[in-house]
Amino acid sequence: MAALPPCGSEAPQPLAMKGRDAAMREVQTAPLPPMNAPRPLTLHVNHAEHTLCVAPDTPLLYILRNDLACNGPKYGCGLGQCGACTVLVDGTAARSCVLPVKAVVGHAVTTLEGLGTSAQPDPVQQAFIDEQAAQCGYCLNGMIMTAKALLADNPDPSEAEIREALRFNLCRCGTHVEIVRAVQRAAVLQREHAQGAQP
Amino acid sequence: MTDTLAPHMTALTPAAVDSPPPFPQCLAAQVLRPPGLRWVGGQPLVARLLDANRDAAASMPGVRAVVVRNNFAAVVADSQGQAVRATAALQARWATPPSPEASPVRRQTLAQRGNASTALEQSRARQTQHYQWPLAGMQAATATCTVIADWRDGTLRVWLPSARPGALRAELAALLGIAEQQITLICWQDADDTADPDLLAHHAAADAALLAHAAGGCVRRTLTADDIGLADATLDWQIDSARGGADIDAYAATLGGTAAPSVPLALWLTRTAAPVTDVAADREAADDVLPPYRIPNVDISAAGADSTGASLVNARAQVFAQESHLDEIAASAGADPVALRLGHLDDARGAALVREVTERAGWTPSAPGAGAARGGNVRRGRGFAYAHAVESDAAQSWSAWVAEVEVDGTTGELAVTRVTVGHDSESAVTARATPASPALEDMVAQTARQLTAQSPTFDVWPAELPEASDSTLPAVTGINVPEIRVAGTLAARNTLSAGPAATLPAAAAVANAIYDATGVRLREPPFSADRIRLALDAQQPEKRRSKRGWFAAAAAAAAGLCATVLPWRAPIAPVAPTEPGFYSAATLERGRLVAAAGDCAVCHTAPGGVKNAGGLALETPFGTVYSTNITPDVGAGIGNWSFAAFERAMREGIHRDGRRLYPAFPYTAFAKISDADMQSLYAYLMSSEPVKADVPRTELAFPFNIRPLLAGWNLLFHRNEQFQPDAARSAQWNRGAYLAEGLGHCSACHSPRNALGGEKGGRHYLTGGTAEGWDAPALTALSRAPVPWTEDALFTYLRGGYAVHHGAAAGPMAPVVEELALLPESDVRAIAHYVASFSAPPPAPAEITAQAAQYERRSAEAATTLGGPAARLYQSACAVCHQSDQGMRQFGVKPSLALNTNLHSDRPDNVIQVLLQGMPAPPNSTLGAMPSYADSLDDQQIVALTQYLRARFAPDKPAWQDVEAAVARLRAAPAH
Structure with missing residues (x-):
């Protein structure tokens, strides 16, 4: 098997740098790399x-x-x-x-x-801190990011909608109740945040 | 011929007077279908119900009644979902279904005149044909029939879509143990019904009555042919005849297959003795199965079919067989079909009707099979058929049809252009309106459509109105409403709506017209474009020649085997590699596109290897073939191949050194490439970077390792001819054909192969094959796709690797789509256009959306009845990306499994492959990706999940057999 073409230093030049025909030739005759x-x-x-x-x-x-x-x-x-x-x-x-x-x-x-920093957390992060929604915390990245996506679609979700949105995010410690409360709080914070930002 | 046993017919209440309670007021019924249910000789093979947990079902929410009687188990509940869940709670255990061998095939003479068998033996001009009739039509699994029954104050009222209850009242009385006077039957039809009520109504009525009686209220029962084990049933008439000149001496017909059962399934399941049928009526029925012609020796018998089930369904099948066969006799005797019939018709009233109809149609005797051409490749023909039906003691009817058709000889599209129909009836009863009461014109038009369209509503006689179906039938099929002329001694239009008896001759008249137009005889409805085209193809002299050529070649191959002196082809001298910069940029660009269209890299690149450096293992039934290095390396690749050597390899499958290449390399398709494309492909490959990479040698077992034998194979299966456009087709179609048949070599995977690995052509072309352990689905009308493919869907799929109603390109198709992405859009659209031409024109988009929604609904319903570890497996592993109605939207697509072809196909292979391998690199990465489960699920779990997916997403399809073996086999095979 041929050696893999080295990466980085020999990255192709942008095509615009050369004449069109030359660029075409360059593409045609360049080594064909393995698919991946x-x-x-x-x-x-x-x-x-x-x-x-x-x-x-x-x-x-x-x-x-x-x-x-x-x-x-x-x-x-x-x-x-x-x-x-x-x-x-x-x-x-x-x-x-x-x-x-x-x-x-x-x-x-x-x-x-x-999303935010320790000094200035995102409203969703702040809500999870406020509600102390973590036990081991391994699932929290997914809970927070999914909640973020949910609130972008639906700024005022019902509890049922929150549960539906998070049904495929697994938490093995069992802090589901706190997590749902955190998302409810996040919705409120995010709305306040948006209103505060407007004027 | 009788189509009813209706002693109580006059007691029917007219529909307008009494409509049933609205659906919401009716309770829902769910009846368990015994496993392995099927009908043999008019009796169902019923598995014994060993055990059912009646209390568990009764305690489920919404349940009103649980009925378990012998082998009949059913639940009545407030909603269908509750009823379904409660029947699951019954946890019914069934004994093994009895095998059909247990009941001996009865052969029974139904009617006899003279001595047919002797006359047949002595005759020289004798012919035998089989005629088939699909009992439940094309949509046996989905077309429904609904009956409502209401038990109140000691009386039972039943609303059913039938004006001919026959023995039903007596049967219901026996079933419920009440007097016949307590039962009122009312003729009514639900708007959503599409099934043939003659086949299903009495089964649904018996279920509804039994359950209404048990629940003490109003119960609605909706069933399909599948629910009573009739989805695949086919009636088969074998007819032997003998003639002297144009006189028919003998006629022997044998009914086989499965006849429409006359006694409702519920009576069999509950082991209720069916009321004794009237012996006199039986004898009359026997007389009536005789053909209405003066033939001295006639023998009508039944073998293995229920002889007493003389329903209208059976009558249609018999008229179709009889009238088709008479046409065949006329053709072989060189007689005019109408004159032949009149010559054998003693019945003055029938003969008068035949004369009137043929006069009105302008029928003049002419040489049969003439098929006058009319512009292009369109052939015209006309056909005649006649039926005489005895409907009850007093009523009989005569019907005659002249159908005129146009058949497109190229596409097989059929248009019924005009129907002249006459119907005469002696019935004194005028209030015999069928539920839908369609005018004769509507009924005739509808019948013509059903016979011609590859329409899912075939054989659904009194169903939806023509206006409703207009939008679903595309104009291109040419199935416009035929011009209808009415002839006959008809008193008034009203009598004409007398019923479906008027359409009895329809199928035979159209089949006879198709024969007149094309010389092709179709012996099984429906007469879809696909079937006609295939029959036309089989009939063409050119094809016949090629068949003879096949035998000659087979002989040659055999001779070669004996002598084993087939020569090696001469090597072509090596040449020096091409200088860089030898070819123009335009040539190279063209070559790049040719290579992309030819999918060279798909096979000539090993997983993780350098593009075109070869080494991919191709599993064939004869052993593993390794793809070669086609980079211009002198030692390892094709660097010293001259153009002549390259072209010979591409067109004839011969290596530069004279060795024959295995046809895993599709030179059979590449032979069609044009010269200019071949040259630019050579230029492109020769100008790419050489890669010094040797590939494993292909070593097949004896005798496949004897490469010279491939000379014989090539004689048999290879024609070295460049693509010839079809002048009758559009430029786009021809472009698509060139790309698909030649470079794209679609058929290499999508056509089945014979035992010697040769692609099957003709009617097998693109009807599905296998590729590297994956099923390559049929691209023709035989596709298993739940929702039909459209040209647009094909284009979207080929262009982006995903079609919303079908799913994503996986397995070996994924790299094909990746290559197609390099082609101009117009070329991909041309391929889609060409491939779409192999299927019946699809329904309108709205119809497709509705069909898709229906599949989704059915799988959602099925989901409520399934559970267990596999359901949890699905919920944890699959649902997040495949349940669009659950959880959050995810980046990529959430492909619907209910619409996935692989879950509806005959073999589980692709489902197992996708579970094992995942789709790590779909052609269009924005679709998302699917992980492999080979390392996280064991064989048992894969099996359970596969079976669960089938049951949930293709609930109308039978469970796959031997999934364990398939999983073991596919896990052992190397991944692609």
Whole structure:
């Protein structure tokens, strides 16, 4: 098997730099890489751009945690079942452990780190702190990110709607009651926050 | 022929006087269908009900009554969902269903005249044909029949869609142990019903009556042919005849298959003795199965079918067989079909009707089978059929049809352009309106549509009005409302709505007209475009030649086997690799597109390997074939191949060194590539980067390792011909055909292969095959897709790898879609256009949406009855991404499983493959991805989950057999 083309230093020049025919030739005769060989991908994570040399089929979660040091999303089941790895892609919840990183090229990824800081937490984070919704806390990334997606769709959800939205986020400690209360509080805080921001 | 046993007919209350209580006031009924239920010889094979937990069901919410009587188990509840849940709570245990061998096949003579068997033996001009009739029509699993029964103050009122209750009143009285006087039958039909009431109404009525009586109220029972084990039942008439000149000497007909049962299933299940049928009526019925013609020797018998079940359904099948066969006799005797019948018709009133109808239709005797052409490839024909039905003691009726059709010889599309119909009736009873009371014109138009369209409503006679179905039948089929002329000694239009007896000759008249137009004889309705086209294809002289060629080639191959001296082809001398920059950019760009359309990289790239460097293991029934390195490396690839060598490999399947290549490489399809495309493909491959990578040798077991034998294979299955456009088709169709038949080699996976690995063509073309351990579904009308594919859906799927009513491209189809994404949009649309031309034109978008919604509803209902570990497995592993009605919206799609073709197909392979392998890299990554469960679920769990998915999302389909073996086999096979 041929050696993998090295990544990074020999990344192709932008095509616009050359004449059109030359560019065409360049594309035609360039070595054909293995289907999943590492190649430079540009990701938008938490409002910043990162160009990384990665295998396109790698799960997004690995890139976030290992390459970008975003440790908010957790590795839970690795099968998209528990929701601990949830991030937002263009504001929609996504299970980053089963999503190939190439799928989010050109989309905006938001992790827990992108919501707020310790000094200035997001209203949803603040609500979870206020309600002391964590026991072991492993599921909380997923609960918070999913709640964030829910409140973007539905700023004033009923308790039933909250339970429905979070039904596929698993919590093994059993702080479900506190979590539901936290999301209810988050809805209130977020509305207040929005009103406060308006004038 | 009798179509009723109706001693109490006059007691029917007219529908307008008394309509049933509205649905919300009726209780819902759920009756358990015994496992393995089917009918043999007019009797159901019923498994014994061993045990049912009546108390558990009775304690469920909403339950009003639980009835367990012998093998009949049912629940009445406030809502259908409650009834379904309660029947599940019954936890019925059944004995093994009795096997059909247990009951010996009875052969019974129904009617006899002269000595048919002797006359047949002595005759020289003798012919035998089989005619088939699908008992429940095309939508046997979904078409419903509804009956409402109300038990109040010691009287039972039953609303049912039948004007011919026959022995039903006596049967209900026996079933409930009440007097017949306590029962009132009312003719009424529910608007949603689409099934043939003649087949189902009395079964539904018996269920409804039994349950209304038990619950002491109003009960609604809706059932399908599947619920009573008749979904797949087919009537079969075998007819032998002998003639001398144009005189028919002998006629012997044998009824086989499954006849419409005459006694309701509930009586069998409860083991209620059916009331004794009137012997006199039986004898009369026997006389009436005789054909209405003067034939000296006649023998009508039944083998393995219920001889007494003389319903209108059975009558239609018999008229179809008899009148088709008479047409065949006329054709072989060179006689005019009408003249032949008149020559054998003693009945003056019938003969008068036949003359009147044929005169009105402008029928003139002409050479049969002439099929006058009219522009293009459209052929015209006309057909005649006649029926005489004795409906009860006093009533008999005569019907005659002349149907005129146009058949498109290319597409097989059929249009019934004009129907001349005459109906004469002696019935004194005028108030015999059928529930829908359609005017004759409507009924005739509808009948013509049902016979011609690949419509899901085939054989649904008095169902929806033509206006309603207009929107669902696309104009392109040419099935416009035929011009209808009415002839006959008819008193008034009202008598015409006398009932479906008027349409008895319909199927035979249309079949005879198709024969007149095309020379093709269809012996089983419906006469869909697909069937006609396939029959036309089989009939074409060119195809016949190729069949003879096949035998000649087979002989040649056999000779080759004996002598084993088939020569190796000469090698073509190696050449120096092409200089870089030799080809123009335009040529290279064209070559890139050709390579993409040809999916070269799909097979010539190993998982994780370099593109086109080969090494992918292709599993074939003959052993593993490894794809080769097609990069221009001199040692490992094709760097020293001249264009001549490359072209010979592509078109003839011969390696540069003279070795024959296995047809896993689809040179059978690539032979169709045009010269210009072949040259640019060569240019493109030769200009790519050489990769020095050797691939494993392909070593098949004896005798497949003897490559020269492939010369014989090629003689049999390969024609080295470039693509020829079809002038009768559009440019877009031809473009699609070129891409799909040649470069795209769709049929390599999507057509079945014969025992020698040759693709089956003709009527098997694109009817489904296998690829690398995956099922490649049928792309024709044989598709198992629950919702029909449209051209737009095909385009969306091929372009983006996902169609909302069908699902995502998985397995080997995923890289194909990835390659197609490189093609211009117009080319992908052309492929979609071409592939769509193999299916019946799809219904309107609204209809498709409605169908999809119905599948979703049915699976949601099925979900309420399923439970256990597999249900929890589904809920934890699958639901988050597949239940669009649960949880949060997720990035990507939530593909509906209720609409997934794989769950509706005959084999579980693709479902198991997707569970094991997941879809780690779907062609369009924004769809999301599916993880592999090979390492997290064990075989037992995969089996349980597979079976659960089938039961939940394809509840109308039978459970898959031997899923364990399939899981073990697919887990052992290397992943693609």
